Amino acid sequence: MRAASEFPLELAVAAPSQFLYVANASDSNASAVDTNTDAVVGxxxxxxxxxxxFAVLPNGTKAYVAKLGNSVSVIDTISRAVTASLSTGASSQPSSITVSPGGTKAYLATFGCGGRHPQGG
Structure with missing residues (x-):
């Protein structure tokens, strides 16, 4: 497989699709990799x-990307485009993100503010 970036930091599989998403920290972007061909798509x-x-909804339609800089990007995995940017607060840095089994909420762990920030799916 061709590398998606020089500094991939996180991976998430978008089940039920065949795509793996890669957080490319050094490039400030994310890549989709087709797991059937091991090729970066688009x-x-x-x-x-x-x-x-990264966290991907169970149905594979949205991905949440927690970023340095106090925000989370929401990606539509069908169009492979950012559809929203959510602030985590001025004094917080995202350290982990996950989605509920039903895909109705995303949970974000942060450091610097001592809290979690549930967001609707």
Missing amino acids: TPITVGSVPRK
């Missing part, structure tokens, strides 16, 4: 500010 998705952690 152009990287610009998310900005050091993408660190």
Whole structure:
């Protein structure tokens, strides 16, 4: 497989599809990799500010990318485009993100503010 970036930081599989998403920290973007061909698909998705952690909805339609710089990007995995940017607060840095089994909420762990920030799916 061709590398998606020089500094891939996080991976997430978009089940039930065949795509693996890669957070490319050094390039401030994310890549989709077709697991059937092991090839990067299309152009990287610009998310900005050091993408660190990934979570994908159980149905594979959205991905959440926690980034250095106090925000989370929401990616439509069908169009491979950022559809929203959610602020995590001025004094917080995302350290982990996950989605509920039903895909109705995303949970974000942060450092610097001592809290979690549930967001609707």
